[in-house]
Amino acid sequence: MIILRWDWVFWAVGVVVAFALMSQWWWQPRLPVWMQRAAKGGPWGWYLFGYPVTVVRMVATWRRLCTTADLTVVRRPRYTMIGKDQMVRGTSVRPLPPRLGLPMVTATGLTVRVHLHPGQTPKQFIMNAEVFTHGWRVHSVRVLSVRRGEVLIIATARNPLADSSAWGRFPAPRLLAAVVGRTEDGSPWVFDFRSVPHWLIAGATQSGKSTLLASLVTELGAQPVALVAIDCKGGMELGLFGRRLSALATSREEAVPLLSGILSELQDRMAACRSAGVRSVWDLPEHERPVPIVVIVDEVAELYLSGGSLLGRKDAVECSTLLLRIGQLGAALGVHLVIAAQRFGSELGPGATALRAQLAGRVCHRVNDEMTAEMVLGDLSPDAVVVAQTITETEKGVAVTTVGGAWMRARSSLVSPADARRWAEHNSGRTPVLPGLSRAMTSGGDTA
Ligand SMILES: Nc1ncnc2c1ncn2[C@@H]1O[C@H](COP(=O)(O)OP(=O)(O)OP(=O)(O)O)[C@@H](O)[C@H]1O
Ligand SMILES: [Mg+2]
Known part of the structure; x- marks a missing residue:
C-alpha cells in the first residue's frame, strides 16, 4: 500500500516550481503562441502564470527585501552582558521581518496585508514601495495604511493606464x-x-x-x-x-x-x-x-x-x-x-x-x-x-x-x-x- 506523505508532496511541488522558474528562459519561448500571449499579458495570463510566479517571488524575497530596507526587528537586545562586568554590542544575524498575509489575486495584480511589529509605522513601508516594485518585478506597488498595526500592499502587475x-x-x-x-x-x-x-x-x-x-x-x-x-x-x-x-x-x-x-x-x-x-x-x-x-x-x-x-x-x-x-x-x-x-x-x-x-x-x-x-x-x-x-x-x-x-x-x-x-x-x-x-x-x- 502506498502511503501519501504530505511533506513529500510539499517538497515535490516546491522542487517542480523552482525548476520551472529557473528554466523559464528555455520553455517560455517554446510555448504555443496563444500561451506566450497569455503569459505576457491579458487577465488569464496573469491568473495562470503571473500571479503564482509573483507569489513565489514575493515569499522567497520577503525576508531579504525587508532586511535590505530596514523593515525588520530583532528579538534579542543589541547589548548583552558577558560575565559580571563585560557588555558586548552586536547585530542579530536573523532579524525578523513583519508577517506577510495571504496574497489575494485581483484582475490587475494582487493585494497582501502585512502585520507590523510593535514599533513599526506604515510610513517606513510607504517609503520603501520602490524596493518591493523592483524585488517582485511588478509595474508598481502602493502601500496603504488601512488598520492600526497593518499595512495593505497593492501590487499592480502591468500598467493598466498604458493605452x-x-x-x-x-x-x-x-x-x-x-x-x-x-x-x-x-x-x-x-x-x-x-x-x-x-x-x-x-x-x-x-x-x-x-x-x-x-x-x-x-x-x-x-x-x-x-x-x-x-x-x-x-x-x-x-x-x-x-x-x-x-x-x-x-x-x-x-x-x-x-x-x-x-x-x-x-x-x-x-x-x-x-x-x-x-x-x-x-x-x-x-x-x-x-x-x-x-x-x-x-x-x-x-x-x-x-x-x-x-x-x-x-x-x-x-x-x-x-x-x-x-x-x-x-x-x-x-x-x-x-x-x-x-x-x-x-x-x-x-x-x-x-x-x-x-x-x-x-x-x-x-x-x-x-x-x-x-x-x-x-x-x-x-x-x-x-x-x-x-x-x-x-x-x-x-x-x-x-x-x-x-x-x-x-x-x-x-x-x-x-x-x-x-x-x-x-x-x-x-x-x-x-x-x-x-x-x-x-x-x-x-x-x-
Ligand atoms: N488621457 C490621455 N491619453 C492620451 N493622451 C492624452 C491624454 N490626455 C492628454 N493627452 C494628450 O496630451 C496632449 C496635451 O493635452 P492637454 O491639451 O489636455 O494638456 P493641458 O494640460 O490642457 O495643456 P495646456 O496647459 O497647454 O492647455 C494632447 O495632445 C492630448 O492628446
Ligand atoms: Mg489646456
Missing part, C-alpha cells in the same frame, strides 16, 4: 457622477460631485488638464446637468462643447457677469430652500429641485492675474471673490466648481489659497516642480506629492488623485476634439436653459 484610446465606457454610477478615466487598479475613475462637490485639476502645460475636462464634460453632457464654462484661452478648449454648454465666457470681461449671474442663482436657490424649510436642494421635492450646475474653469490664472491695469485688477479681485463665494455656498445648492490650473497658490493672491481650501477633490498631473505638487496634494496626502513628481512627460493624461484620504494614480479617457464636437452635438437637446445667466451676461452682470 487610454482603446478604453470602453463605464456607465455613470448616478446623477452628478462622471467616469472620467481609469485608476491604476483598472477600476473606473469617478468624479462624484455629490460626495466631493468641488475639484482642482493641476498640471504643467501639455500634461492633460483640458483632456480631463473634455472627458468630464462628455460624461456629464449625457445627464440633466447644466454645464457652464469659462475658458479664457478664447474658448479654444471648452468652446468645442458649444451647444451643450448653458453659458460660455471666453474672457475675464465675460467671466465677471457670468459668475455674478451664478451667484444670484445661488441666492434664489437659498431663498427657495429657506421657504421650504430644508438645508439643501437635495432635500427639496424632485419637481421643485433646480437643475445642478457644474462651472468649469480652464486656466484659472487668467482670471486672477490683472496684467497691471487698474480695470484688470478690479476684475481680477471680483472674479476671485465671486469664485470663493460660489465655492462656499455652492455644495448644498447644487452648484459645483471644477478649476484647472498650471499652479494654484498664493502667487495668484490670497483669494486663490482660500478657494483652494474649498476644492476638496484634487488631481495633479505631471508637474515641473515639487512646490506645485505640494500645493495641490500636500495638505491631503504627503505621500502623493512624491508620486506626482514621478509622472513623466510621455505619460500624458496620467495624474495622481486623492480618494478618501488615500492617493491613487489614474488616467483620463482620451477625448479628441472631433469626439468632443460630436458628443456636444448629440447631447445638445439636453442643454438646460438658465435665463438668469443669459440675462446676467447680456446686462454685464447687473442682475439686481
Whole structure:
C-alpha cells in the first residue's frame, strides 16, 4: 500500500516550481503562441502564470527585501552582558521581518496585508514601495495604511493606464457622477460631485488638464446637468462643447457677469430652500429641485492675474471673490466648481489659497516642480506629492488623485476634439436653459 506523505508532496511541488522558474528562459519561448500571449499579458495570463510566479517571488524575497530596507526587528537586545562586568554590542544575524498575509489575486495584480511589529509605522513601508516594485518585478506597488498595526500592499502587475484610446465606457454610477478615466487598479475613475462637490485639476502645460475636462464634460453632457464654462484661452478648449454648454465666457470681461449671474442663482436657490424649510436642494421635492450646475474653469490664472491695469485688477479681485463665494455656498445648492490650473497658490493672491481650501477633490498631473505638487496634494496626502513628481512627460493624461484620504494614480479617457464636437452635438437637446445667466451676461452682470 502506498502511503501519501504530505511533506513529500510539499517538497515535490516546491522542487517542480523552482525548476520551472529557473528554466523559464528555455520553455517560455517554446510555448504555443496563444500561451506566450497569455503569459505576457491579458487577465488569464496573469491568473495562470503571473500571479503564482509573483507569489513565489514575493515569499522567497520577503525576508531579504525587508532586511535590505530596514523593515525588520530583532528579538534579542543589541547589548548583552558577558560575565559580571563585560557588555558586548552586536547585530542579530536573523532579524525578523513583519508577517506577510495571504496574497489575494485581483484582475490587475494582487493585494497582501502585512502585520507590523510593535514599533513599526506604515510610513517606513510607504517609503520603501520602490524596493518591493523592483524585488517582485511588478509595474508598481502602493502601500496603504488601512488598520492600526497593518499595512495593505497593492501590487499592480502591468500598467493598466498604458493605452487610454482603446478604453470602453463605464456607465455613470448616478446623477452628478462622471467616469472620467481609469485608476491604476483598472477600476473606473469617478468624479462624484455629490460626495466631493468641488475639484482642482493641476498640471504643467501639455500634461492633460483640458483632456480631463473634455472627458468630464462628455460624461456629464449625457445627464440633466447644466454645464457652464469659462475658458479664457478664447474658448479654444471648452468652446468645442458649444451647444451643450448653458453659458460660455471666453474672457475675464465675460467671466465677471457670468459668475455674478451664478451667484444670484445661488441666492434664489437659498431663498427657495429657506421657504421650504430644508438645508439643501437635495432635500427639496424632485419637481421643485433646480437643475445642478457644474462651472468649469480652464486656466484659472487668467482670471486672477490683472496684467497691471487698474480695470484688470478690479476684475481680477471680483472674479476671485465671486469664485470663493460660489465655492462656499455652492455644495448644498447644487452648484459645483471644477478649476484647472498650471499652479494654484498664493502667487495668484490670497483669494486663490482660500478657494483652494474649498476644492476638496484634487488631481495633479505631471508637474515641473515639487512646490506645485505640494500645493495641490500636500495638505491631503504627503505621500502623493512624491508620486506626482514621478509622472513623466510621455505619460500624458496620467495624474495622481486623492480618494478618501488615500492617493491613487489614474488616467483620463482620451477625448479628441472631433469626439468632443460630436458628443456636444448629440447631447445638445439636453442643454438646460438658465435665463438668469443669459440675462446676467447680456446686462454685464447687473442682475439686481
Ligand atoms: N488621457 C490621455 N491619453 C492620451 N493622451 C492624452 C491624454 N490626455 C492628454 N493627452 C494628450 O496630451 C496632449 C496635451 O493635452 P492637454 O491639451 O489636455 O494638456 P493641458 O494640460 O490642457 O495643456 P495646456 O496647459 O497647454 O492647455 C494632447 O495632445 C492630448 O492628446
Ligand atoms: Mg489646456
